[in-house]
Amino acid sequence: MTDTIPAPSTIEQTESPLAFKEDLGAFRLALRSWIERTVPKDWRERHCGGTAEEFARFQRWWFDQLRAARLANSHWPVEWGGEGLSLAHRIVIFEEMARAQAPSAEMFVISLYHLPATLFAHGTAAQRERFLNGVVEQGEVWAQGFSEPNAGSDLASLRTRAERKTIDGRDVYVVNGQKTWSSFGMFADWYLLLARTDLTARKQAGISYFIMDMRAPGVTVRPIRQITGESEFAEVFLDNVEIPAENLIGKENEGWSIAQSTLAAERGLIIFEAVERMAIAFEREVEMGRGTWMKDTAYLREFSALYVKMKSIRLLVRRMLKEVERDPHMGGSETATYIKLGFAVLLQAYNEFMLRVSGFDAQFEKPAIRSAGHHTANRFVDYLSSYSWTISGGSNEIMRNVVAERILGLPRG
Structure with a gap:
C-alpha cells in the first residue's frame, strides 16, 4: 500500500541531504542514508520506559542532529533562517522519517511550528531575530500557555491577568494566574502566553499575547501525571511574574486574533x-x-x-x-x-x-x-x-x- 520509492543508492555517507535538494529523487536517497547512519538502530529499546529526564536528553540529542543537518527548521522561509524547502521536499522528509521509524522531535513542536507561525505573521523584527535564532542556534524549548483549569476549549474565558506597570524604571507587564496542559512545560525555556489585559472588554477583545521567560521569578511548573503513567503536560502557576513590554506580540488586547495563527499550526501543520x-x-x-x-x-x-x-x-x-x-x-x-x-x-x-x-x-x-x-x-x-x-x-x-x-x-x- 506504500507509495513506490527509488531503491537505495551509493550516495556518499559524508554528504548532507540538503546538498541534493535540487534533485528530489537524490534528496530522498541522501536523506534515507543520513537517517540510517544517524539514528541508533536500538533507540526504541533503549528508550522504552525511560524517565522524563532521559526522554528530555534524548530529545535534545535528536534535535541537535536535525539542527546539524539543517533539517530541523528546513520548512521555514529562507528570509527567516530556514531552507524554504518545497512541499514536495517536506513530504519526502516526513515519509522517510516515518518509514525508518525515526524519533519524533515532539518536545520541539512548539519551537518549530507554533512559535514561527506566530512570529512570522505578528512578531517584530527584534522578536524574530532573538527567538527564532534561539531555536536554531541554541535549541531552546518552547511551551504554550493557553488553557486554564476553567478555560480549555472555551479559551476566551481565561482569567490569567496581565497589568502594565513601571517598576524601577522598567516598562513591564505583571502577570498572575494559572495555566494547564502545557506540553513539556517542565523542560521549556520560553512560553507563549495568553493573558487578559482589559477586564472591561468582551472576552476575546481583552486578551493579549506575550513571550514569557520560564525561569522568571514567580513561575512554578508542576508536571501532570497522565493515565499512561507519563508526564507529557505541566501546569504553570504565575505569581507576580514580570514580562518586559517588548515581549508583547502584536498590539495590546489583540492577542485573540494572533492566537489563531498559533492554533492553525496545532490543528494542521x-x-x-x-x-x-x-x-x-x-x-x-x-x-x-x-x-x-x-x-x-x-x-x-x-x-x-x-x-x-x-x-x-x-x-x-x-x-x-x-x-x-x-x-x-x-x-x-x-x-x-x-x-x-x-x-x-x-x-x-x-x-x-x-x-x-x-x-x-x-x-x-x-x-x-x-x-x-x-x-x-x-x-x-x-x-x-x-x-x-x-x-x-x-x-x-x-x-x-x-x-x-x-x-x-x-x-x-
Whole structure:
C-alpha cells in the first residue's frame, strides 16, 4: 500500500541531504542514508520506559542532529533562517522519517511550528531575530500557555491577568494566574502566553499575547501525571511574574486574533508528521496481521474502512500544505480544522481496533516507548494516548461548533 520509492543508492555517507535538494529523487536517497547512519538502530529499546529526564536528553540529542543537518527548521522561509524547502521536499522528509521509524522531535513542536507561525505573521523584527535564532542556534524549548483549569476549549474565558506597570524604571507587564496542559512545560525555556489585559472588554477583545521567560521569578511548573503513567503536560502557576513590554506580540488586547495563527499550526501543520507515521503503521499492520486477525473477514473489512479514511486525511493534509505554500505567513484555513477533526477520530478508532484484534495479551501494562508518537505497537498505551488528539487544539465538540457556525454559517442552537 506504500507509495513506490527509488531503491537505495551509493550516495556518499559524508554528504548532507540538503546538498541534493535540487534533485528530489537524490534528496530522498541522501536523506534515507543520513537517517540510517544517524539514528541508533536500538533507540526504541533503549528508550522504552525511560524517565522524563532521559526522554528530555534524548530529545535534545535528536534535535541537535536535525539542527546539524539543517533539517530541523528546513520548512521555514529562507528570509527567516530556514531552507524554504518545497512541499514536495517536506513530504519526502516526513515519509522517510516515518518509514525508518525515526524519533519524533515532539518536545520541539512548539519551537518549530507554533512559535514561527506566530512570529512570522505578528512578531517584530527584534522578536524574530532573538527567538527564532534561539531555536536554531541554541535549541531552546518552547511551551504554550493557553488553557486554564476553567478555560480549555472555551479559551476566551481565561482569567490569567496581565497589568502594565513601571517598576524601577522598567516598562513591564505583571502577570498572575494559572495555566494547564502545557506540553513539556517542565523542560521549556520560553512560553507563549495568553493573558487578559482589559477586564472591561468582551472576552476575546481583552486578551493579549506575550513571550514569557520560564525561569522568571514567580513561575512554578508542576508536571501532570497522565493515565499512561507519563508526564507529557505541566501546569504553570504565575505569581507576580514580570514580562518586559517588548515581549508583547502584536498590539495590546489583540492577542485573540494572533492566537489563531498559533492554533492553525496545532490543528494542521503538525498533523502532517502524525499522518505519515500512521500511514507507515498501517503497512506494518498488514505484514503483522497476515495469518492472524486478517483471516477474519469482518476484521479485514473494518481495517479496510480505516485505511480508506487514512488515505483521505493524507490527501487533505497535502491540500492544506499547498494552501500554506501560497501563504508566506503560514496562515491556516478551514482545511486544518477538518484535518484535526478527522485525524483525531481516526487515530482513536485505529488504536481501539488494533487493541481489540491483538488479543488479551495486549491488555497487560507495558512500558511506553517515548519519542515514537502514537504508533508504537504498545497497544494499550497507544489507545489511551490517542484520546489526547480529541482534546488538544480545541475539543472535537468545540471544533464541530466552529465548522457549523463559522464555516457553514449555521445558526447557533
